[in-house]
Amino acid sequence: MNTGEILTLKDNLPVLIVVFPFLFAFFTGIFGSFKRFICFPLALIGVICSLISSLFGFCLVYNQRKDIVYTLGGWTRDIGISFYLNSYNASLLFLINLSILFVLLYSRRVIILKFPDRLYAFYSLILLFLTGILGIVITGDAFNLYVFLEIVSLSSYAMIALNGKESYVAALRYLIIGTVGATFYLLGVGILYLKTGNLNMSEIHNAIISQTNLLSIKAAFLFITIGFSIKFAFFPFHSWLPFAYSKTINTVSAVMAPIVTKVTIFALIKVIVLVFGLSYVFSFTCLKFLFSSVLAPIGMIYFSLKAFSQKNIRLSFCYILLMECSLMFGALFLNNILSYQITMYHVALDIIMTLSLFLFVGVLETYFRVYNFSDLESVNIFKLNPTFCILFFITCLSVLGIPPTGGFFSKFYIILAAFTAHVYFFPVCLIVSSFIILVVFLRIFEKLYFNTKKAIEGANNKVPVIMLLIFFVNAFLILGFGFNFNLLLKKIISLYF
Amino acid sequence: MKIYYKLVAILLLFFLISLTFDFPVTGDLTSPANLNVSPYYLENSVKQTHIPNVVTTVLADYRGFDTLFETSVILTAGIALILILFKSKRQKYSFSNLPRTTKGTDLVCQNSCKLAMPLMQLFALYVIAHGHYSPGGGFQGGVILAASFIFYAISFGVPNALNRFFKNKRQMLAYLGVLIYAGVGALCVILKKKFLEYVALKDILRVSDEMAHSYGVLFVEIGVALTISIIMFACYVFLATGNSFDDENL
């Protein structure tokens, strides 16, 4: 049966990362309904505990140089459910916790004003959402990934439907399309279980090696890829994302935009690497042609043109997010090891970039009442808080891919990987869409920095210090990603293969 | 527009049918699904946990983490309903001054409810308790318990039902159910074992290893039944009345 040895808290680390926000979701739910002011501190403690344990997990794995396989309930890997923690997983967990912490800090005043009576429900929903996201990143079991996927999508349907009339329609459309995606993934796992008999990802891999040329294994891979591409809004199935993220309150879009799409792409990478194995996926040349040299380039051009033609700032940032998704998905199917490593690097970097983009929109909407590009002229933001605008400038550099920031390295190496894979339409579209995004940012910079209006020394024209701190940490991380790119690539990501 | 969907649906159907040639025939004993992991469950479940019903063992013990998060999916649905169908305090009518029993509105329904409800609740408790020996367990028992509350709400009106069942402590109990489940798991971590490893309860309950597993599964089933019954009843109340009764929050 299971070993009887005594486990210290250090050995139980992977499960603590997931259980801390889970338990604090109940504490906010129970105590929050009596005392309103206690909701925010409890939620904050839950996220900080998870942050610390994920940092501690990263140091543990990084020093020991080997991955942790944590089996729940003390059963062996193929009988029970197991968690799989390696250095890249832990860094992704740390970044997700950090971004949820920043959004909680940003949204404290906004949420209390907007939901005075149902504050406890909102915070316990955000913590359940965080638990689902952490579970998707860390779990090593195929069906357990589906359960976590359902928790994430159910809480995101509820969070989207908070902003009045149009958000209900957006949430219902997202629910219908999200259920289709999740059930396709369920069908793929069912076919894999039918052919192999076990549910653990690496156990399925050992069973699949002998029968890879079967049509049903290819079909399972196709269903899982289609299911995930529906969930993270790849080009043909993207209609719900801009509709959903622009209709909600800016806190919810700041919570979901940086995390849901990136984690779904990471789940696809994990399934490809752990379940099917890279050599098997590389044999699919037709997918390489379909995804990375037809759908992804068209998607990038289409999304950047849509981003350019929007009046609302948040809607154009949604389209920039969609362009990043099609960039990552296209780079994923270039079928060489370098493109996988760069996509994983870009997934981690993109969490911070999208977070600071949507926090910038949130700050504009709450503190300056600026919703469209044309409103930017009415308020002179740069005069009163120059540091805030400079920190945002660094994020824009990274989105465009200007050298010092991390964005440059990921785009440069993706183009390199595309050339080695003899795909030429994809890098050309990448460069063209980057220039179109440059024009979008120039419109913002022109109104943000070279504004001649007189600044009114009002109380609400100053961005609070906490936001400056958040943007400072974001900029620091983006530059950090840029400067020690080789360290990240060699030490953290390469451990995965 | 519909033509594209018809085309995609037919294409998907043909692709799926072409898949069935690889699948083993339903019911043959040598299919991979019946040879790999499930024999371990069938052989060792009774030896390790003293629970004849293997489905309950796999549900709450071998893959217990799945069920923990599946119960929190139900809890998320409950919280989602609170957030979506929200009405501010002044839009709600307070139901404390409503007449206690709506006399004579639907005689048949009320009398049959008076007869059926105690039996339904007794059966629900039986199903929860006997999850180890007969098919049933936390989910089915919880839903039957919620069905008896809904039956009462249909026949006697929602305000009476709200007044009668856990007046404003409902949302606390819903969280409490899943907290029992996660608490048992966390207790095993505190007792220096892995998460949800029920062997750790051995020295608290002072029972043998196998019985510790059996009691752990029983606690977990009670937690699941509590949450599911409260949330299913709350779903009905929310959807039927649109959250227009001044009750605490669930």
Added chain:
Amino acid sequence: MLEFIILLILVIFAFLSLNVKNLFTASIILGAYSFLTCVLLSKMLAVDVAFTEACVGSGVSTVLMVATLCKVGFKTKD
């Protein structure tokens, strides 16, 4: 042989439930669809799943659907 007949009736119920014009009839046919699923599941030795499908599938979800239909109305265009 019995399974095959029940499956055919299941497909007919699904097709009927989607194309009938009155939403109330559609949700009742969906309740019958869940009940037949429960019968099929119990024939395939999945007694726990059949129990849950009977309680949750044809029981609670039909009640929830009819509860919303009372507020939303029974008419539908397509």
Added chain:
Amino acid sequence: MDIFISKINYVLYFVLFTLGFYAMMAKNNFFKKIIGMSIFQASVILFYVSMGYKKGANIPIVPESHNVDVNLFANPLPHVLMLTAIVVGVSTLAVALSLLQKIHKEYRTIEEDEVLNLMEEE
């Protein structure tokens, strides 16, 4: 041809799967989409449970005996997975129905094209 006959139940599960998928995508009424969603999920439940069936076996309740003949009891694992899928289906249904009620309260209709036209007017 007899291979096809022996696997007819998979074919019918996939017919239900496609029927639900088509209804969710193409039906104009939101309630019909929700009905299509529950048909869609019920077909996946049937597909999973058909994997665990053993001919001539019994329900997976094992008596207290030392050596247990595996072929006498059905495979319990798909049953556990499908308990989760059923409960997930119901919770998605409850959230979808609550959204449907709110849409009806705001726009007085649950037809998708009418709702989208009303949204464009604002």
